[in-house]
Amino acid sequence: xxxxxLLCLCMMQFVSAETEFAIPKPSIDHPxxxxxxxxxxxxxxxxxxxxxANNVMKFYxxxxxxxxxxxYSQGIEALMKDGDRxxxxxxxxxxxxxxxxxxxxxTMRTLHIKKKDLIDxxxxxxxxxxxxxxxxxxxxxxxxx
Numbered sequence: 001x002x003x004x005x006l007l008c009l010c011m012m013q014f015v016s017a018e019t020e021f022a023i024p025k026p027s028i029d030h031p032x033x034x035x036x037x038x039x040x041x042x043x044x045x046x047x048x049x050x051x052x053a054n055n056v057m058k059f060y061x062x063x064x065x066x067x068x069x070x071x072y073s074q075g076i077e078a079l080m081k082d083g084d085r086x087x088x089x090x091x092x093x094x095x096x097x098x099x100x101x102x103x104x105x106x107t108m109r110t111l112h113i114k115k116k117d118l119i120d121x122x123x124x125x126x127x128x129x130x131x132x133x134x135x136x137x138x139x140x141x142x143x144x145x
Contacts, residue, residue, distance in 0.1 A: 026064040032056070033066040035132060035140040038075035043087065046078045050090045052145040053099060062097040068135060069094075072104030072128030076113065079103050079122045088119055095121050104128030 024030040034056055036049050053067050071079050078087055079101055091101060101122045108114070108124065115124055125131045136142050 026060045028063050031064050031066045032060050033135075033138075033140040034143050035068045035070060035135040036143050036145070037128070037132060038069060038071040038078050039073045041074040041077050043084060046075070046087055047090070048145050050087070050094065052143065053094060056143075057097060057099075066140070067094075068100040068102060068140065070102045070104070070128045070131050070135075072107045076103055076107045076111065079118050080113070081117060081119055091119055102128065102131055104131075
């Protein structure tokens with residue numbers, strides 16, 4: 001009986017374990033910084049990236065995060081005004097929480113996409129891959145869900 005009780009107590013510790021934050025703990029002054037890529041046109045994959053970004057912000061609090069999503073290659077369609085309506089709504093909702101959405105200028109030139117074709121508020125950089133590299137060098141954590 002004592003063994004069963006001890007086993008139950010041990011199992012309860014695992015169930016109630018909390019994430020231990022690294023120092024400095026996430027705060028407005030020390031936000032957790034993440035960069036996510038969107039590289040495919042697949043609706044399910046795009047929604048997975050958007051959900052992952054949303055979950056990170058929910059966990060840490062939007063005020064304690066800096067989230068950037070870089071779209072390049074076929075993933076740029078996620079940032080098109082005339083693209084999937086539900087995805088556009090999710091992108092716009094995340095923008096209200098200061099999530100940065102960045103489009104690759106090289107991809108735009110290749111696919112003949114103009115800035116006016118993108119959702120309002122999307123930034124354009126010369127190269128999406130370079131943006132990912134530079135963000136990582138500035139302390140952003142690269143997340144590929």
